[in-house]
Amino acid sequence: MNTRLSINQITVKSWTFEETVRGLARHGIGWLGAWLGPVQDYGVERAAKLLREHDVRVSSVCRAGFFTGKNPDGGGLDPAANERAVDVTAALGGDVLYLVAGGVRDDLDLARSRQAVVDGIADLVPYAAAAGVRLAVEPLHPTMCAERSVVVTLDHALDIVERFDPAHVGLAVDTYNVWWDPNLHAALDRAGDRVISYQVCDWLVPQPHPLFGRGIPGEGSIDIPEITRAIDAAGYGGPIEIEIFNEAVWAADPEDVLHSITAGFERSVLG
């Protein structure tokens, strides 16, 4: 088993937190990309204990943010919830917390929406730094700009990340979100070791669903190994999270999903 492979909780969505940790251990997978909900359902302290018992480490926690006040899942900006997300990340022994910027403000002012993201991160950094948690700014795909994230390119995310101490704020790269960018390689060079998390999935043609139609690596249009080589050449080298939003994958037996992913990891992700 490749020691860099991490499975994001959403990829095995039908499993509880406990089933997921036991499943990963059974498959020899040493990393989990955790989501707050399943962890909190199970209990944070119990979750930390279960992870230790199974020698599974947390590569990242999803998620805090929504600094523009626009969140498609409801609710506006909730600083207390963002601080609780930091606490959960630290309690799980993780040190990377994903940030989702939030969608366009009601006044449709993109520049002000984007400034709100910078301001919101600045407000959260001291709390995260004190907890030893690094905040990961993730550019989402431009298709999510209106509803979910006004940060949609690597260069724009880097403009934000570079305002902060590398010890506290870094960049999260997901192949699905960035593969189309003509400036991808220049941006990864620019990012260097400010990349603190790397997620992978594929772009299917045709898309089975606008949000929940992502592919297992190797099934789609992205040259994923090329991106992995570039991100490693820039200085990353850490865990690689497979995060797949896909209704067909979710309907499948997670055992089979893990078999497919582990069987294809060397060829379709590392290359």
Place this chain on the structure above:
Amino acid sequence: MNTRLSINQITVKSWTFEETVRGLARHGIGWLGAWLGPVQDYGVERAAKLLREHDVRVSSVCRAGFFTGKNPDGGGLDPAANERAVDVTAALGGDVLYLVAGGVRDDLDLARSRQAVVDGIADLVPYAAAAGVRLAVEPLHPTMCAERSVVVTLDHALDIVERFDPAHVGLAVDTYNVWWDPNLHAALDRAGDRVISYQVCDWLVPQPHPLFGRGIPGEGSIDIPEITRAIDAAGYGGPIEIEIFNEAVWAADPEDVLHSITAGFERSVLG
């Protein structure tokens, strides 16, 4: 009626070419964004005559391209079809022909796919130049990169456009495709008077359909007047085409659609 308003044929999809031209004239609209299919169904020479009789000019013709050989509507690269598209544009008295780049090659090599676009345009330019038709390079939204267009940002489109004589190759800007770009304003400044066509529609939240869920200006998340001001400040000032792919709009009476668009044009497009 604003003299810059143009209606793209797809916006009144249920109308034939003849119904569209007569409808535009009845509404006092002086510009049509034409599509090859309805024109060819009606007959190119008859179409040109009908346009002259109703004093409707062609702001653009859609479309040629697919230089990567990948076309979701089937067929690969067809140079003869691209030349026929030039002929139709010239016969209609138009001088702007839209190019769609084509999707990612089967080998998933984005760089080679993008080079194929440059090479394909270079091959078509002499024929278009001889016919007095300008080729409009349109960056599509990044969500269409895999399937339809490996050209997905204004700056990348400009990198291509700037290789050619401004008399023969220019840039086409559609609000839907470019609004999310953090580099939008810098790119429009860079483009200057190389912008030769401007299309407008809105981004709806939630999206009713991934391809056919675009909005009438004013109904969505894009600050369209801000983009119109920027494109005019850069040196455009030409017709503004309303191009709306939307199943609900297509199911409505085109008379009502034209009333809505003309009523909102000053406020929601010009601002």
